[in-house]
Amino acid sequence: MPHTFDADIIAAVLRHMNGDHTDDNLLIARAFSTDEEGEVTGSTMTGFDGDGGTWSVTRGGTASELRVPWPGGPITERPAVRREVVAIYDLACAKLGIEPRPHD
Numbered sequence: 001m002p003h004t005f006d007a008d009i010i011a012a013v014l015r016h017m018n019g020d021h022t023d024d025n026l027l028i029a030r031a032f033s034t035d036e037e038g039e040v041t042g043s044t045m046t047g048f049d050g051d052g053g054t055w056s057v058t059r060g061g062t063a064s065e066l067r068v069p070w071p072g073g074p075i076t077e078r079p080a081v082r083r084e085v086v087a088i089y090d091l092a093c094a095k096l097g098i099e100p101r102p103h104d
Contacts (some may be wrong), residue, residue: 003050003076010047013081017045024089029057031092032068050074053085 017025029043042058043066052069070084071091086103093100 002074005049005078005081009078009081013048013085014045017085024092025055027096027098028068028088028092029055029066031095032088033057033066048081050076053088 025043025045026040029040033040038059040057040059042056042063044056045053046056046065047054050070051074052067055066055068056063057066068088070080071087072080072084075081075084090100092098
């Protein structure tokens with residue numbers, strides 16, 4: 001069973017990802033989505049646990065769920081969430097042939 005983070009941690013991460021990183025959410029959806037039924041037009045991070053992150057992906061007005069496992073394996077601590085989301089972003093950039101921006 002994957003680690004479950006406190007609701008306050010989940011809310012803070014989702015607020016940050018969906019407020020400050022909307023382009024990154026879209027990039028992740030385009031890179032990791034396997035559904036070939038059209039172009040991804042929207043993506044929102046909807047949750048995460050110790051095993052990976054979850055996004056709602058929109059294509060042609062229809063939403064579906066995308067689950068991406070953490071590249072470094074299961075996590076149990078809050079600081080690891082940022083590390084793994086950044087790793088997913090970097091992998092998405094590599095898959096799409098895009099230069100990732102620097103990370104602070």
